Amino acid sequence: MKLSDEPVKKFLELQKQLPELLKSNGIKQVYVYKGIGMPKPTWERKRRTQTFSIPEMQDICDLINTGKTKLELNDSGS
Secondary structure, three states, X not given: OOOOOHHHHHHHHHHHHHHHHXXXXXXXXXXXXXXXXXOHHHHHHHHHHOOOOHHHHHXXXXXXXXXXXXXXXXXXXX
16 A cells, blocks of 8 residues: 655645745734734744644634634634
8 A cells, every 4th residue: 555645745835835825815924823822932933944733734724714713713613
């Protein structure tokens, strides 16, 4: 059985492109890190080193796609 590394490559590419994607869509980084509940120093380190976890990237995508913070999404699911 072979495993495709394509999803991993796409995930890593998304992390690499994240700052430019935010900028090109007029989204401020402060909006994102506050919206997902991440401290600024952690955001800056993870952005610089491209080490966001899968759940963190999901939170970022959810925020950008829905305009709802992590807290708002959790509250609406209750």
